[in-house]
Amino acid sequence: MPDMQGKTVVVTGGNSGMGFETAAALATMGARVLVTARNADKGRAAIAALAQRTGGEGRCQLVVFDLADLSSVRRGAAEILDVAPRLDVLVNNAGAVLSERAETVDGLEATFATNHLGPFLLTNLLLERIRASGPSRIVNVASTAHAAARQGIPFDDLQSEHRYAGMRVYGQSKLANILFTLELARRLEGSGVTANSLHPGTVRTGYGADGDARGLLAFGIKIAGPFFLSPAKGARTSIYLASSPEVAGVSGEYFVKCRPKEPRRWAQDPDAARRLWQVSEELVGLAPQGGA
Numbered sequence: 531m532p533d534m535q536g537k538t539v540v541v542t543g544g545n546s547g548m549g550f551e552t553a554a555a556l557a558t559m560g561a562r563v564l565v566t567a568r569n570a571d572k573g574r575a576a577i578a579a580l581a582q583r584t585g586g587e588g589r590c591q592l593v594v595f596d597l598a599d600l601s602s603v604r605r606g607a608a609e610i611l612d613v614a615p616r617l618d619v620l621v622n623n624a625g626a627v628l629s630e631r632a633e634t635v636d637g638l639e640a641t642f643a644t645n646h647l648g649p650f651l652l653t654n655l656l657l658e659r660i661r662a663s664g665p666s667r668i669v670n671v672a673s674t675a676h677a678a679a680r681q682g683i684p685f686d687d688l689q690s691e692h693r694y695a696g697m698r699v700y701g702q703s704k705l706a707n708i709l710f711t712l713e714l715a716r717r718l719e720g721s722g723v724t725a726n727s728l729h730p731g732t733v734r735t736g737y738g739a740d741g742d743a744r745g746l747l748a749f750g751i752k753i754a755g756p757f758f759l760s761p762a763k764g765a766r767t768s769i770y771l772a773s774s775p776e777v778a779g780v781s782g783e784y785f786v787k788c789r790p791k792e793p794r795r796w797a798q799d800p801d802a803a804r805r806l807w808q809v810s811e812e813l814v815g816l817a818p819q820g821g822a
């Protein structure tokens with residue numbers, strides 16, 4: 531088991547599913563874990579359960595913010611910077627799938643905002659601290675669902691105003707996770723910070739629960755559920771990328787079952803990755819960084 535004593539880790543969506551298991555494993559290795567959740571009650575319950583699981587009262591700490599709300603992300607990032615003098619690992623784990631189109635308070639399509647724009651903004655706001663703590667790691671939980679987004683990122687309809695299908699938009703958002711990782715790794719070359727993405731497997735979690743997934747999607751999840759991986763097994767690749775000495779210095783890769791794997795061709799397109807970065811900066815209101 532890698533030793534994570536003295537390291538500080540952020541796990542988004544650490545209150546449930548794979549995020550919870552990732553937080554538990556890293557805390558057990560000795561890390562201080564900042565668990566982010568959008569719901570304070572769920573977050574507090576998770577912190578209590580983590581303390582019980584890991585025997586480390588106070589090792590996990592809650593930060594509440596909503597990735598689908600850009601000002602909430604800014605508040606959350608500020609709180610993290612306030613309480614964490616160093617940031618060794620950021621696991622962008624939180625994500626959602628929505629059967630029906632919804633808009634966030636910022637007027638953005640909710641799946642793209644939650645799964646890509648929120649994590650994009652959070653990462654950028656934490657990046658200076660992550661760089662200063664190097665060698666450090668950024669781990670982005672993507673999905674094999676990116677395979678379905680064979681047309682690539684729909685730059686002419688990023689908010690899915692013309693057509694919306696839950697799994698298609700979800701697949702595009704997971705493609706965005708991989709392209710974001712690619713461009714992030716390129717920008718971080720030589721900085722001592724690595725960035726990798728992953729597919730966790732098909733995992734039995736709260737995914738698509740609470741009425742987020744409806745109709746065929748909800749039915750499919752229910753029927754196939756018993757054959758899915760447990761959250762603990764699903765979290766293995768996230769934990770591996772966050773902690774294993776085997777991947778120290780490895781960057782810009784996509785992992786499945788703790789091994790690098792080539793994602794689909796449209797997830798390896800450096801021009802799309804650069805363009806996505808630029809439009810994302812505009813959408814979240816970050817000043818262009820230059821040096822692209």
Ligand SMILES: NC(=O)c1ccc[n+]([C@@H]2O[C@H](COP(=O)([O-])OP(=O)(O)OC[C@H]3O[C@@H](n4cnc5c(N)ncnc54)[C@H](OP(=O)(O)O)[C@@H]3O)[C@@H](O)[C@H]2O)c1
Pocket residue numbers: 542543544545546547548549567568569572595596597598599622623624625626644671672673674729730731732733734735736737738
């Ligand atoms: N399950 C699978 O088969 C599978 C396959 C491939 C990839 N993935 C990816 O794995 C990651 C973890 O998902 P999971 O399967 O562990 O599902 P989960 O148990 O539903 O966990 C998702 C987490 O994201 C949080 N979240 C959702 N929307 C949020 C928002 N707007 N702001 C902040 N947090 C938000 C959820 O919070 P609440 O508890 O408040 O809802 C929850 O903590 C996701 O990125 C997903 O795309 C999952």
